[in-house]
Amino acid sequence: METNKVTGNDSKQYIVVTLGNEQFGINIQYVDNIVRMQRITRVPKAQPYFKGVINIRGEIIPVMSLRLKFGLEPDEITNATRILIIKLEPQSAIGIIIDEVKEVVTIDDENVDKIASSANDEKASYLAGVGKHGDGLISLLNLSSVIIERETDVK
Template identity: 60%
Template sequence: MEENKVEYNQVQYIVVKIGNEQYGIDISYVDNIVRMQKIIRVPKAQHYFKGVINLRGVIVPVMSIRLKMQLEDDKFTNSSRIIILKMDQALIGIIVDEVKEVVTLENTDIEKMAYDSKEDRTSYINGIGKHAGELISLLDINSVITEKELV
């Protein structure tokens, strides 16, 4: 008989840099991380969609998370990466400035965010993680990826 069993809810996040900020992406959404490559533009797409890439024969749409969050446009460096996310059987790529590390956060390391509908950028964040003395904004991947403009 197990007594005093405490369940800790741990989630792993990939920590990425976008501008000067650190963001965490729930690793369960991550399919792959690839180096920057030629992105083929798609006419009449949303301004934050950079186009598509060919990933081993699969066409993957790629979006700029910077433009989606109304930050300045991407500046590609040797550290820039495309994170391929699995979303409902579909793949989508997001551009980040740098992939830093994978961290494991406990529930106690995460402060939930109060949602402010007036501030668009905060709707993409569902919490703030604390790890090794640094703060990591935890991205709500579903709200980043979905098209609020179409609703």
């Protein structure tokens, strides 16, 4: 059924998470930890999608809601809700609230379609591409554009 072609194609591992009924893939190399939902201390005058901060082993980590950032309905906290601790750089961690962690998948680069994004489509800028896995499609997040705050788009 599957053939292993040795053509120098790279593959990456993604943690598949859900937000509502959509599946998103997060490159596993940036995931530092996955923790259960816990009390989040609010921070005044933060963006609406920043829920506050949590303390993980003495490290204060800001937490954001991907649902609110993406313009979806507010988070519904369940037993499956998790906070993914993301580290794009060694010294900077951020937590993102997701509905559920589904699985870890490996997707070959050849099975990833890039998104043709128009300059005014903010949601498309959050995606690195769409990965084909089995019968389904997984939206692969571009974590740096999701996490980094843009005051204005400078191109």
